Amino acid sequence: MDAHIIIFLLVLLVPLSSATSVVDFCVADFNFPVGPAGYSCRNPANLTVDDFVFSGLGVPGNTSNIFNSSAFLAIDVTFPALNGLGLSMARLDLDVGGTIPVHSHRVSEVIIVIEGTIIAGFIGSDNTAYYKTLNRGDIMIFPQTLLHFQVNIGDSPALAFVALNSASPGFQTTTFALAANDLPTDIIQKITLLDAGQVRKLKTIFGGTN
Template sequence: MFSFLVSLSCATIISDYCVGDLSQPDGPAGYPCKDPAKVTVDDFVYSGLRVAASSANPFKFGANNATVTQFPGLNGMDISITRADLDVGGVVPLHTHRVAELIIIIQGTVIGGFIDTKNTAYYKTLSKGDIMIFPPTLLHFQINVGSTPVLAYATFASENPGFQAVDLALFRSSLPSELIEKVTLLDDAQINKLKKLLGGTN
């Protein structure tokens, strides 16, 4: 009887949601819960995907994210979404996330692909209405191969999936050029050109 009462007592403290309190530090388990008395319907609605992000960059690609840092209602929900806009010739460069990504093409034509840990490349041309899954942590990309801009949405199995692009990790970081030469086999002139283009130092 006692164990039943204990389990019943514990069950009553389980909440339907934990809107993230973005004024507190984020941790491995997410943000602490916002005071329930201060939760409003606006914590569960996000309008930031209505417009395209700027694609004024060398990749001609922009992304508007709806992750927990923009949309606190996602805290603890293990889901998020990104709007991706690619100009003609635009590229989402080789990158990785901590979790799986599912992309749907809304308009335009892309080649989407990923490379597995056996160095096998899987890629295909995707058109309006097509979807593709990219497994967790594997390097993947999208390239606009059509004559019109691309609009796509990507969903993730995390409210904070992370994003690391290979080019940015190498050439926008402070990693010294001599180390990049050794790990990429690029020469100093190529590395300096890419660092200048992407904003790296050293």
Template sequence: MSNLSIFFVFCFFSTLSHAIEFNFCVGDPSLPRGSQGYACKDPAKVTTDYFVYTGFRGEKTPNNVFGNNVTLAFSNVFPTFNGLGISLARLDFAVGGVIPIHSHCTSEILNLVKGSIIAGFIDTNNIAYYNRLEVGDVMVFPQAMLHFQINVGKSPATAYVSLNGANPTLQLTPTSLFAENLPADIA
């Protein structure tokens, strides 16, 4: 067997052993979060319960000035997402409720399961892409685009979103523009 063949066999088996060693990395939020997420819990101490999230159960009452309630399932509350590059959120809207213009450093997929909303985003050429969504509709918001959702129906609305990051950032545009800490002489 040539040295090159031995090298490829070694690479193949080392790749397999790496995959077997890291099937999952349930994060330990009690430890500091690093650039790659949380440190992994000992797999021997992980049970099936770590792979089930129950935080979306039941009715959620919109509870803020925007008429919404956002329930997050990011890696800090659902540690199984640690290292997987995904997260979820549940959006509940009162009649007329809104998720104001905001952005994430990730892409987002929204699936409407109750009600009727208008959802949209604005690209870097200032072109608005929006549509009225009905139950079962899905809309994609590309990474870093300003986007929004508004309940335009006559009843409450609910949507689920998935983001391609275990702990995506969120920047609300209104608060970024009007509640920043810039001195008054420059703002």
């Protein structure tokens, strides 16, 4: 290969290989729409250290709901400094008997239990269930896209934190996906084997119609 062509290719590849380090950070600018790569960046000249600090995970969440649990998220839309950095966090509060219902997202997650006793698990694509009782200090990984859950089986409230490898993980909870929209009841019956009364009950709880 001609030496000039080799030099040209090397010059071309250098900026491509270092594309992720063009900027140190990209605090989200919500004045512009989000794209596949995230939000546009705010002007660094207008940022302060406070833009890189988030205090929301220090406050217990409201667990007065049907699942007796709360998931408070530090993601790009709540903590703009995470934009483009490929990570996020959440605080999970579970009352006695509380659950984080079966859900999935497009990225992997790791959980660490701070207080209490939790059964956590996920379901593999071959329908194998992987679940275990976790105590204080235990961690567990949930691979990307797989359905997973947490249940407080202790006699006191439980607290855990999770980290995800995306600033915009994308959450889909199975119950909400079925019952919080206008998907017809008879269709839900066919795809879940629930009876009409059960489907209507779920729709009433989660605001679905039809």
